[in-house]
Amino acid sequence: MRIISIASQKGGCGKTTTAINLAAALALNGCKTLLVDLDPQSHASLGLNINSQDSIYNVLSNITPRKLKFKDIIVKIENNFDLAPSNILLGTVEQELAEEIGRESKLKQELDSLNNSYDYILIDCPPNLGLLTINSIRASKEVIMPVETSRFSLVGVERLIEITDLIKERLNHTVTYNILVTIFDSRLRHSFSMLDKIRKEFGQKMFNTIIHINVKLKEANVMGSSVINFDKYSRGAKDYCSLARELMLSDRKAAISNLKDIKEKMQELVKQKSKEFIEATFRIAAPSAHNVYVAGDFNNWTLDEAYKLKTHNGVWFAKLPLKQGHYRYRFVVDGKWQEDPQNNNTEKNPFGELDSLLDIK
Ligand SMILES: Nc1ncnc2c1ncn2[C@@H]1O[C@H](COP(=O)(O)OP(=O)(O)OP(=O)(O)O)[C@@H](O)[C@H]1O
Ligand SMILES: [Mg+2]
Numbered sequence: 001m002r003i004i005s006i007a008s009q010k011g012g013c014g015k016t017t018t019a020i021n022l023a024a025a026l027a028l029n030g031c032k033t034l035l036v037d038l039d040p041q042s043h044a045s046l047g048l049n050i051n052s053q054d055s056i057y058n059v060l061s062n063i064t065p066r067k068l069k070f071k072d073i074i075v076k077i078e079n080n081f082d083l084a085p086s087n088i089l090l091g092t093v094e095q096e097l098a099e100e101i102g103r104e105s106k107l108k109q110e111l112d113s114l115n116n117s118y119d120y121i122l123i124d125c126p127p128n129l130g131l132l133t134i135n136s137i138r139a140s141k142e143v144i145m146p147v148e149t150s151r152f153s154l155v156g157v158e159r160l161i162e163i164t165d166l167i168k169e170r171l172n173h174t175v176t177y178n179i180l181v182t183i184f185d186s187r188l189r190h191s192f193s194m195l196d197k198i199r200k201e202f203g204q205k206m207f208n209t210i211i212h213i214n215v216k217l218k219e220a221n222v223m224g225s226s227v228i229n230f231d232k233y234s235r236g237a238k239d240y241c242s243l244a245r246e247l248m249l250s251d252r253k254a255a256i257s258n259l260k261d262i263k264e265k266m267q268e269l270v271k272q273k274s275k276e277f278i279e280a281t282f283r284i285a286a287p288s289a290h291n292v293y294v295a296g297d298f299n300n301w302t303l304d305e306a307y308k309l310k311t312h313n314g315v316w317f318a319k320l321p322l323k324q325g326h327y328r329y330r331f332v333v334d335g336k337w338q339e340d341p342q343n344n345n346t347e348k349n350p351f352g353e354l355d356s357l358l359d360i361k
Contacts, residue, residue, distance in 0.1 A: 001116045002251065005136040005143045005175075007125040010156035013148040014182030016043040017217055018243075019124035021236065022144075024226030025244035027081035031119040034074070036084045038107070038136055039126040040091035049224030050075055050085050057089040059110050060135075061096055070110055078229070082118075094131040103131060104171060108139035120247075129163050137167050143177040146211075149184055149194035154201070180243070182211040209243040211236075277321035278360050282329070284340065287314030289333045296329025296355075298322055303332060328355035 006019045016039070023035040037044035038056060045052065052075060058068040075083045097103040111121065123136045137143060143164060145157050157179065168174050179202045185191050199206065212235050220230035227236040282294045292309040295301045298320070309316035309331075316333075328347065330337050339346055340356035349355045 001114075001118055001121060002142065002247075003111065003121045003123070003140045004247075005123045005125055005133070005140040006146065007123075007133055007136060007143055007160060008145050008147070008156045009127055009129050009133075009159055010148070011127040013156070014146040014180075014211060015039075015127070016047060016124050017221065018144065018146050018180060018182065018211070018240075019044050019122050020047050020221075021217070021227050021240035022243055022247075023081055023120070023122050024078070024228045025237075025240045026120050026122075026247070027078060028228055028241070029244055029248060030080065031244075031248065032080050032117070033120045033122065034082045034084060034114070034118045035077075036111075036121060036123040036136075037086035038090070038123050038132050039086055040088055040132075041126065042086040042088065042090075044124040045083065045085040045087070047221045047224060048077055048083055048226070050077075050083055052085040052087060055085050055087040055090060057087060057093055059084075060090075060093050060106050062100070063096060070114055078226075090132070097131060104134050104138050104167075107132075107135035111139050129159065134163070134167065137164060137175055138171060138173055140175055143175050144180050144207075145177055146180045146182040147198060148182050149191040149198075154198070157202075177205060179206045180209070180211065181206070183213050184210050185213045207243060207246055209239060209246050211239045211243070214239070274321065277323055279319050280322045280358065280360060281317060281319050282309065282331075282340070283315060283317045283342065284309070284331050284333070285315050286333050289316065291334060292316040293332040294318060294320075294329055295332055296358075297325075297327045298329070322360050324360050327358045327360065329358060330355055 006015045008015060019035055023033045026033045035044060036056065052073070054066070054068055054073045056073065058064050058066050059070055059073060061067070070084060073084055075085060077083050097106060123140065125133045125136050145160055147154065147157055161177065164175050164177060179198060181195060181198060184195070214234060214236035216231045216234035217227050217236040220227040223230055227234055227240065231237060284292060286292055293303045294307050294309060295303060299307050307318065307320065309318045330339055337353070339354040343356045345357040346354040347357055
């Protein structure tokens with residue numbers, strides 16, 4: 001479950017537009033996604049035509065007579081796309097929680113009750129750095145910071161980075177952040193010089209995807225729909241689908257590096273284990289045989305596929321890793337047990353036949 005806050009104290013920089021359309025694009029790609037509207041303005045809920053009595057307020061408040069869990073307030077928007085709506089009451093929750101111990105972790109505790117039932121949880125934050133935004137960052141591992149290519153937006157980002165550092169220091173919780181350039185107007189020279197500035201400042205911490213200005217995003221919002229439903233061929237839909245792919249790719253990269261880690265650990269383990277074993281070679285000439293096994297103390301005298309010999313020009317052989325020790329063994333040639341004709345070191349067994357002996361040192 002990847003929990004991502006979409007936050008910036010700057011109003012109107014595209015937080016809600018990103019939250020709605022990124023959620024819709026992830027859902028379209030088969031990712032089970034929950035959008036949490038954590039803004040008392042309820043723009044994400046209204047932007048999806050949801051005007052709900054029950055909201056995050058009922059989940060976070062301790063004084064409401066109608067206390068609910070996350071699962072009780074969730075509204076299905078589309079296939080794979082759920083919404084936890086907000087309403088105006090949420091505005092009072094910051095004051096309600098002001099004196100409460102652990103008030104910064106309230107949302108995290110409640111989200112934990114969802115038991116990993118989503119691939120992605122996106123949280124649309126209000127345009128300030130108050131208790132709700134702090135709760136959101138505390139519950140998240142990642143923060144998307146939308147930056148409109150206007151003059152004042154970078155100040156907002158710097159303040160938000162300060163807050164994430166503070167959360168790291170005070171609550172011992174680390175989040176990664178990535179800047180998303182939004183409402184980019186390629187007709188303006190100013191946009192490009194701002195983009196340059198952002199790139200210089202944040203380089204690696206930026207999404208490759210840029211969200212261009214697109215009137216369809218505004219129209220979809222007015223119609224209470226994601227742009228993907230409203231006009232899937234629009235620039236806005238393409239930009240948000242590209243952002244979703246970028247996020248999903250980073251997931252895959254993390255999974256691959258995880259896999260590499262596991263592979264390296266396995267190789268190390270095999271290396272360590274193999275030091276305990278010494279390779280013993282078993283060989284017998286049997287040109288007309290169809291199958292030859294070796295059985296002994298090392299495999300409880302069973303005819304095991306792992307102990308089947310290979311043949312080359314009528315000579316059968318196997319190289320087997322054995323621990324140090326003293327072993328008795330026999331060959332089984334086409335079902336017939338016999339001692340190793342090349343090995344004079346033998347011992348009589350209870351059946352009156354000879355077992356071959358092998359010392360691994
Ligand atoms: N790429 C875009 N192209 C055109 N219009 C956009 C784009 N992104 C956002 N808008 C419009 O800009 C306005 C503000 O966007 P939005 O509500 O997403 O910002 P916000 O950061 O959530 O605002 P707030 O801080 O109030 O929560 C909305 O009318 C929205 O439709
Ligand atoms: Mg908003």
